[in-house]
Amino acid sequence: MVSDDVNVILATDCGSTTTKAILIEKVGDEYRLVVRGEAPTTVEAPYEDVTIGVLNACAEVQELSGRQILEDGALLRPADGRRGVDIYLSTSSAGGGLQIMVVGLVRRMTAESAQRAALGAGAIVMDVLALDDGRLPHQRIERLRELRPDMILLSGGVDGGEQRRVVGMAELVAAANPQARLGAKYKLPVIFAGNVDVRPQIEAVLGSVAELTIVDNLRPTMDRENLGPARAAIQELFLRHVMAQAPGYSKLITWTDADIMPTPAAVGSLIQTVAEDQGINVVGVDIGGATTDVFSVFDGVFNRTVSANLGMSYSVSQVLAETGLDNIVRWVSEQVDRATLGNRIRNKMIRPTTIPQQLEELKVEHALAREALRLAFEQHKLLATGLKGVQQVRDIADAFDQTRAGEESLVDMMALDLLIGSGGVLSHAPRRSQAAMMLIDAFLPEGITDLAVDSIFMMPQLGVLAEVYPQVAAEVFQRDCLVRLGTCIAPVGHMRPGRSCVEVSVKETGQTVSVSAGEIALLKLEPEATYNITAVPARGLDVGAGLGQAVSRSIVGGVVGLIIDARGRPLVLPADEQQRLATVRRWQSALAAYPDLE
Amino acid sequence: MAHGYTPGLRITDNTIIRKRRRLPLPGSVLVEAGQAVQAEDIVAATELPGNVVTVNIAHELNIPPEEVSRVVVVNEGDHVQAGDLLAEVKALWGIFHSTARSPVEGTVESISDVTGQVLLRGRPLPVQVKAYISGTVVEVFEDEGVTIECHGALVQGIIGLGRETYGELRCLVDAPTEVLTADLVDDDCAGKILVGGSLVTYDTLQAAVAAGASGIVCGGINDTDIDRFLGYPLGVAITGQEDKPLTLVITEGFGRIPMSDRAFGLLRDHEGQRASMNGATQIRAGVIRPEVIVSHQASVSRQAEPLQEPQLAAGQLIRLIREPYFGLLATIVELPEELQMIETESKVRVLKARLEDGRQVVVPRANVELIEV
Numbered sequence: 001m002v003s004d005d006v007n008v009i010l011a012t013d014c015g016s017t018t019t020k021a022i023l024i025e026k027v028g029d030e031y032r033l034v035v036r037g038e039a040p041t042t043v044e045a046p047y048e049d050v051t052i053g054v055l056n057a058c059a060e061v062q063e064l065s066g067r068q069i070l071e072d073g074a075l076l077r078p079a080d081g082r083r084g085v086d087i088y089l090s091t092s093s094a095g096g097g098l099q100i101m102v103v104g105l106v107r108r109m110t111a112e113s114a115q116r117a118a119l120g121a122g123a124i125v126m127d128v129l130a131l132d133d134g135r136l137p138h139q140r141i142e143r144l145r146e147l148r149p150d151m152i153l154l155s156g157g158v159d160g161g162e163q164r165r166v167v168g169m170a171e172l173v174a175a176a177n178p179q180a181r182l183g184a185k186y187k188l189p190v191i192f193a194g195n196v197d198v199r200p201q202i203e204a205v206l207g208s209v210a211e212l213t214i215v216d217n218l219r220p221t222m223d224r225e226n227l228g229p230a231r232a233a234i235q236e237l238f239l240r241h242v243m244a245q246a247p248g249y250s251k252l253i254t255w256t257d258a259d260i261m262p263t264p265a266a267v268g269s270l271i272q273t274v275a276e277d278q279g280i281n282v283v284g285v286d287i288g289g290a291t292t293d294v295f296s297v298f299d300g301v302f303n304r305t306v307s308a309n310l311g312m313s314y315s316v317s318q319v320l321a322e323t324g325l326d327n328i329v330r331w332v333s334e335q336v337d338r339a340t341l342g343n344r345i346r347n348k349m350i351r352p353t354t355i356p357q358q359l360e361e362l363k364v365e366h367a368l369a370r371e372a373l374r375l376a377f378e379q380h381k382l383l384a385t386g387l388k389g390v391q392q393v394r395d396i397a398d399a400f401d402q403t404r405a406g407e408e409s410l411v412d413m414m415a416l417d418l419l420i421g422s423g424g425v426l427s428h429a430p431r432r433s434q435a436a437m438m439l440i441d442a443f444l445p446e447g448i449t450d451l452a453v454d455s456i457f458m459m460p461q462l463g464v465l466a467e468v469y470p471q472v473a474a475e476v477f478q479r480d481c482l483v484r485l486g487t488c489i490a491p492v493g494h495m496r497p498g499r500s501c502v503e504v505s506v507k508e509t510g511q512t513v514s515v516s517a518g519e520i521a522l523l524k525l526e527p528e529a530t531y532n533i534t535a536v537p538a539r540g541l542d543v544g545a546g547l548g549q550a551v552s553r554s555i556v557g558g559v560v561g562l563i564i565d566a567r568g569r570p571l572v573l574p575a576d577e578q579q580r581l582a583t584v585r586r587w588q589s590a591l592a593a594y595p596d597l598e
Numbered sequence: 599m600a601h602g603y604t605p606g607l608r609i610t611d612n613t614i615i616r617k618r619r620r621l622p623l624p625g626s627v628l629v630e631a632g633q634a635v636q637a638e639d640i641v642a643a644t645e646l647p648g649n650v651v652t653v654n655i656a657h658e659l660n661i662p663p664e665e666v667s668r669v670v671v672v673n674e675g676d677h678v679q680a681g682d683l684l685a686e687v688k689a690l691w692g693i694f695h696s697t698a699r700s701p702v703e704g705t706v707e708s709i710s711d712v713t714g715q716v717l718l719r720g721r722p723l724p725v726q727v728k729a730y731i732s733g734t735v736v737e738v739f740e741d742e743g744v745t746i747e748c749h750g751a752l753v754q755g756i757i758g759l760g761r762e763t764y765g766e767l768r769c770l771v772d773a774p775t776e777v778l779t780a781d782l783v784d785d786d787c788a789g790k791i792l793v794g795g796s797l798v799t800y801d802t803l804q805a806a807v808a809a810g811a812s813g814i815v816c817g818g819i820n821d822t823d824i825d826r827f828l829g830y831p832l833g834v835a836i837t838g839q840e841d842k843p844l845t846l847v848i849t850e851g852f853g854r855i856p857m858s859d860r861a862f863g864l865l866r867d868h869e870g871q872r873a874s875m876n877g878a879t880q881i882r883a884g885v886i887r888p889e890v891i892v893s894h895q896a897s898v899s900r901q902a903e904p905l906q907e908p909q910l911a912a913g914q915l916i917r918l919i920r921e922p923y924f925g926l927l928a929t930i931v932e933l934p935e936e937l938q939m940i941e942t943e944s945k946v947r948v949l950k951a952r953l954e955d956g957r958q959v960v961v962p963r964a965n966v967e968l969i970e971v
Contacts, residue, residue, distance in 0.1 A: 318833035430943035
């Protein structure tokens with residue numbers, strides 16, 4: 001329960017370029033977002049003090065809300081009438097976030113578990129070293145030296161298992177004597193979360209060269225992961241060492257009423273809270289200028305990945321490099337001048353704050369977003385898997401199944417209930433239907449899936465709030481953060497061109513629509529109103545209840561509506577250029593996605 | 599944003615330039631505060647620990663790791679030459695014996711009876727930091743480095759490639775609109791920093807490498823040419839570590855774009871003088887721009903131009919940095935306060951500007967860059 005004394009909450013997110021502040025107030029019995037303010041982050045020269053940016057963002061909140069929250073360059077607390085705030089919280093990803101190097105024994109086993117622990121704690125994993133990484137020992141040492149991480153997570157061996165090789169990896173770390181990224185003179189934090197039996201040897205090897213923290217094994221047995229202690233240690237060290245070295249953070253830490261969290265850890269925490277509270281499977285994505293984070297919770301198992309070089313501005317050229325011009329152009333409904341497109345994308349990279357002025361530029365930007373999201377999600381599916389190396393009992397029915405134990409992704413698009421998009425290109429798309437199409441085209445949801453976007457990118461602040469007051473965070477998340485776009489119904493299976501794939505009826509409005517293979521359709525519904533729908537797939541197709549089985553359920557209307565996507569999975573665009581243009585125009589017109597396609 | 603700012607590149611003939619020169623590891627500072635230094639003088643030095651080579655003694659001699667300490671003939675800290683004996687096992691009264699020898703020259707760092715490995719560390723690797731700019735040492739950080747200060751001309755680029763380099767400035771074109779073609783590069787370009795106009799091509803880059811030029815400064819380059827020169831696609835704008843014999847500074851962007859008159863004029867004014875140049879670029883947290891610097895002689899005492907926070911105002915010269923006007927120059931006519939809807943249906947803050955051909959256009963404020971006059 002929230003204390004009666006907490007009526008006004010201020011939370012900031014210190015990003016690499018912008019510091020964003022939100023003000024939440026209790027209005028009657030409800031907590032609501034009041035205003036949001038922002039200012040450039042001031043971690044870099046000439047300011048070199050993060051609190052200047054925080055105060056500037058708070059000054060904007062003060063100006064917009066009419067509530068006095070600053071006095072003599074400090075936060076005014078507690079709240080008294082129209083003055084002050086009761087609690088202040090913050091997240092941070094400034095200065096490049098938390099950068100970790102992961103060391104384990106086997107790439108797909110302990111090293112992968114360690115990678116999951118680091119990612120879950122909100123880190124960017126710079127590299128993964130393992131015995132089977134194809135590198136020679138001296139190459140691993142060179143890599144450790146050149147990368148200068150914030151910390152190293154060392155794992156390896158189940159409890160009571162391998163010892164010698166674990167110590168061998170620790171010896172490599174000691175020999176490399178890697179230097180911390182921030183602060184030339186302090187010892188690099190190393191977390192050991194491996195076989196408990198080798199702790200004395202690890203202590204002997206690393207104790208004098210690194211700031212060593214020993215926690216429970218993150219893979220105590222082959223069939224069990226225990227990521228909590230390693231994650232907690234990472235976040236503790238992030239605060240104690242990394243943040244303490246960053247300009248101004250020692251002051252900021254004294255201002256906050258709870259620990260400062262790495263931004264992605266806060267977003268992950270919020271998504272986990274939502275999945276748990278509602279008992280649903282959730283995928284969340286945050287596409288930024290430099291990186292794209294993907295979070296998923298399937299059957300209670302949380303995973304996070306970060307694609308460090310896929311983004312919409314600083315890293316936009318990497319999207320082009322990874323996917324190629326053809327994959328980008330295929331989503332645009334008009335002819336694009338390919339000769340100049342490469343230069344245009346590169347110019348966006350070097351001038352990242354510019355915005356599309358022409359419609360065609362906007363469509364290209366949305367095409368790039370689809371590819372960045374698609375690639376980031378592919379990477380996520382590869383890591384969000386079961387535990388590898390686990391013996392499973394197989395029966396005769398599995399004899400011809402080529403999938404190895406633990407190889408299959410936990411991501412099951414048919415079981416997905418809610419897909420949340422966040423980040424400028426999704427949250428600020430001029431039409432919400434553009435955001436809905438980008439999410440559908442990139443993630444290809446199957447069956448019945450709700451779609452939403454983070455209205456003003458406040459998930460980080462709500463994530464850190466969820467650590468202290470989960471109820472308040474959940475309330476504001478539902479009321480003010482999430483913009484419900486609508487629901488997507490996508491039948492899966494063998495589709496015959498031109499034949500009807502699914503018939504959807506809405507009880508309250510009496511609407512019925514039948515959608516043919518290769519088409520997408522939209523039913524407008526009243527936002528926030530509840531509707532009972534029935535989807536009847538054609539024979540051989542599935543919308544969630546099995547082949548040819550109808551599904552009836554209630555849904556909540558969104559700002560876009562009910563989208564019936566019978567384009568098939570995977571989505572295939574015509575190879576012929578004229579046919580492709582006509583198809584993309586038809587699809588985008590169906591959702592009135594752009595002013596020239598209504 | 600309440601405290602927004604418009605990013606721009608610095609192009610100035612006379613400013614105070616400070617460069618912090620630090621070692622990656624603690625070492626020795628070789629200069630004193632107040633000392634005058636030349637750009638290529640070494641101001642600090644240290645040694646990085648040498649590379650590590652592992653020798654798996656247990657594996658080589660086919661013995662359990664815990665027996666390794668019994669059979670090694672060297673101690674931690676010993677210096678060994680390549681081929682020196684590290685460990686020996688004798689069997690059958692010495693009739694059979696197996697040996698493990700050092701593959702490299704180095705020092706025995708550790709002998710482990712857990713892993714059965716001996717770690718050998720090679721010779722230390724010297725690291726030297728140069729002054730980079732000619733000027734005066736104004737600050738000394740004990741064991742770490744110094745700050746050098748000078749009065750000088752500074753041209754910042756938008757993106758670059760390659761490391762710090764030095765050379766005499768030489769203009770190969772007469773106007774900023776001209777393309778720097780390969781036939782303009784001759785043998786006299788060796789060791790020099792070449793100045794081009796609107797575009798540098800792949801062939802020109804190759805010709806400059808062949809002629810031994812130190813660097814090239816130019817307005818634009820095509821994305822396909824930069825990828826071809828690098829040998830891989832340029833994905834993220836974090837550069838400076840490329841292993842290329844030529845440093846490149848692009849002042850305007852990708853495509854054929856004339857170098858700004860101010861940058862071109864300034865570089866031409868300093869033709870024949872020695873310059874320092876760095877292609878390192880980082881366009882995310884901790885912005886680093888590539889640059890060309892010409893230090894003024896210490897005897898030339900001029901008032902440095904004050905550094906002003908750029909602010910948009912009517913009458914100011916701007917460059918439009920997004921389609922459909924990318925690369926064009928204009929003068930601000932009006933700065934309407936209210937948000938306006940543009941073609942994409944986004945509501946943004948805009949400005950009205952007059953292009954050089956007389957047309958008046960409305961563009962988002964995010965899509966302009968101030969030009970220092």
